[in-house]
Amino acid sequence: MASLKISASVPSPTEDSEQLRKAFAGWGTNEALVIKVLAHRNAEQRKLIRETYAATFGKDLLKDLEKEVSGDFEVTFDRALLLWTLCPAERDALFVNEATKMLTASNWIIMEIACTRSSHDLFMVRQAYHSRYKRSIEEDVAYHTTGDFRKLLVPLVSSFRYEGDEVNMTLANSEAKILHEKISDKVYNDEELIRILSTRSKSQLNATLNHYNNQFGNSINKDLKTDPTNEYLTFLRRIIKCLTCPEKYFEKVLRYAIKGLGTDERALTRVVTTRAEVDMERIKEEYHRRNSVTVDRAIAGDTSGDYEKVLLALIGHGDA
Amino acid sequence: MASLKISASVPSPTEDSEQLRKAFAGWGTNEALVIKVLAHRNAEQRKLIRETYAATFGKDLLKDLEKEVSGDFEVTFDRALLLWTLCPAERDALFVNEATKMLTASNWIIMEIACTRSSHDLFMVRQAYHSRYKRSIEEDVAYHTTGDFRKLLVPLVSSFRYEGDEVNMTLANSEAKILHEKISDKVYNDEELIRILSTRSKSQLNATLNHYNNQFGNSINKDLKTDPTNEYLTFLRRIIKCLTCPEKYFEKVLRYAIKGLGTDERALTRVVTTRAEVDMERIKEEYHRRNSVTVDRAIAGDTSGDYEKVLLALIGHGDA
Structure with a gap:
């Protein structure tokens, strides 16, 4: 909401x-x-x-x-x-373009946009990218990323996932086994694992991950936590979070943007401007539950002036 | 035309x-x-x-x-x-779906559709595929293909290439060098080679391949002909043909469908039904030049009855 x-x-x-x-x-x-x-x-x-x-x-x-x-x-x-x-598609195109140019943290933002937007909205971003940058998103992402991150990011930004509710349980079962096998063998960059995460519909993936949990006793994200310092594993966990429970993912981005000394204004601005018209109410609920303080209060405590005012207005504080 | x-x-x-x-x-x-x-x-x-x-x-x-x-x-x-x-997008969706199920020759058809359609038309095929098969094209293609062919096909069917005429000559130069290096080293499945072929706009690729020809003295397709029995190399050459001169590619498909004893009716039907509204006149010119006989006569000689009549009508024979 x-x-x-x-x-x-x-x-x-x-x-x-x-x-x-x-x-x-x-x-x-x-x-x-x-x-x-x-x-x-x-x-x-x-x-x-x-x-x-x-x-x-x-x-x-x-x-x-x-x-x-x-x-x-x-x-x-x-x-x-x-x-x-900006309209949502132009804004996302701008984020992706910035992210292909920045030296750090870029992969997360590209992934976030690829995995949390609807198939139709992601396609609109690709169209907006053509108009504005005279190149394709996948072209810039493939050019500016390398290695295992590229192997994940290019199919993610190019995907046009089916969005119906139909779920194939036999497939969910067999692909849960594939995921478990690859993770047990620690081949986290395996083609089959990437294929499943980057092409299956969100409903199908959800069924697969439920099977995973039921059959093997752990959530997939727990099994991907063997080495907390491994950036690629963190990336995989975030992809799964974005695809299956985006509001939890965004709660965490907000939490890290606000907590501690200083504020990550770029992250804060990104989440507020992109989710205010989508699911910010759900994110606020998650935030309140996880932090025992409302997002409104947290933002008010960390920002000031017109910046504070515009953020609070967007998250629904005060009258319209 | x-x-x-x-x-x-x-x-x-x-x-x-x-x-x-x-x-x-x-x-x-x-x-x-x-x-x-x-x-x-x-x-x-x-x-x-x-x-x-x-x-x-x-x-x-x-x-x-x-x-x-x-x-x-x-x-x-x-x-x-x-x-x-059928409308063109439904028809192409059907071809791709058949091609993911058939045991032979499937990769060519998927590639042909991914590389010869405009970006917009390819996206329409992806939408039609959702409606008809309740899955995404990239999902079925990734699931039903393997190895190096998969590495090429998934990005090709997922691409939304930029279609403007803008060309970056510096990039064309540097990417021609990359292609030449990979081909000289015989690493034909190299990630960079796949990235360039699957993401760059057709205008940009054309400039890159012209640079290749000018700098290294051979066309890229000549350099990819080192082993005529290698199916993957043949595949790469066809991709390049589809992306840069589709009418020549289709002329060849027609030629092989018609020549010799028997006719490959599936290929003949596919080319005629999919190109009649697009560029069949150019294909007919190419065919005439290459075979010293018109497509009309070649088709009339190889087919009969209502099948002959519908094909001839579609390629513009007789009155409307």
Whole structure:
């Protein structure tokens, strides 16, 4: 369930565009007004606002936003606001593109997008990537990754999994055995293991992993925890979490982004902007259960200013 | 250019449906009338006829066709007619599904569909596969293939190549070197080689292969001909042909289907039904140039009856 709050009577895209224009007028920017408008509109509404803004003022709303805020993607509020204003497919395409260029942590983000989006949404990301970067996602991912990570990531970003509920129990049984055999033999980069994780439908995988648990006494993720320092094993466990219980995966990303000294704003912004319209309510529940504190309070304690305000608005804090 | 001939004044879908109904009436079937209607309508028109037929008579045109003809996919005319009546994406999904089940020659057909369709059309095939088989293409292909063929086929069927004309010449240069190095070292199943062939846009690949030819003095396909009995090398050469000059690839498939004693009707039917609306005119030119005989004459010499008639109609012989 989405956390985004939209008031019952949403102003027209024309009124919203005029409000935004007003917020940009003169010296400085009325950030509160920008947040009031944009952080309470869904993807379809934001798209209409961008179209109406362009038609009315002959300007690109995103470019105007960039000029008004510092336009610096390193400034937390600016990054959050600009990312949020994009449509989900454009935003994900941007994350993947950044992730193929960054020196660290890139694989996790590519994997997260490949495994937690619906098949249709992932395809939309691939289309948006074509339009924006004039290349394909799989092309950039394959070029910028290596070794065992590449063997997993390329099929994951290229997948178009079946999304029906049909489950083949005989297959679930036999593939649970294959997974157990490969894991027992510690051949974690085995082709069959990668094939199963990267091609089967989420329902089918779920059945396979239940069989695994029933037949062999441990969850697959427990069996993949033999060496906590092995980055590839951690990666496999996260893939499984993303595919079978994304809300738990995102709870953990939020927890690590917030805990300790300092905040991983990039991770925090990514989770909030990408899940606010999808399953943020479920993630908030998980977070509360696991941390005995609400996400709202945790975010309020770790952030400040307009950045805090926009995040809280997106996770459904306060009125629309 | 398509070979399909559509008359300037196409009857309405209602009139076409009535003609088909008339052709099915009483004992036997008026095959000539069925061919006259269906073999002169494009995919969009056939779709409308199927919809109108279902709305008017409460029956599925494909099922009625199956009943009227023998309904046996082994009968050449029936198979050609039924395949033609399907929309291109359904038809390709069926070919891939058959190819994952057949014991021989399956890899070629999967590869042909993955490499000669546009990115958008290949995605439509993946969608049609979901609807019809309740699984994904990559799932079935990965499950039913093995070894080096699987390593190539799964990324090929999962690809969504960029289709713009932009070419990066520096990249073409460096990747031509990689290809040459791998081929010189005879590591034909190398990951980098597979990455380049399965992810780069057709324009980019073309530039890379031109660089290859210019820098190393041979075309890549010549360098891949070191061992004519090696099936995997033949496969690589065909992939390259499909990606860079599909009309030459299809000319060769037709040539081998027709030449010698007996005819490979499955291959002949596949090429005619899938290319009639796409590039059959170019294939016919290639065929004429290479064999000093027209495809029309070659097909007429090798086939007979209604099968001959429907094929000739699809390749543009006679009036619409």
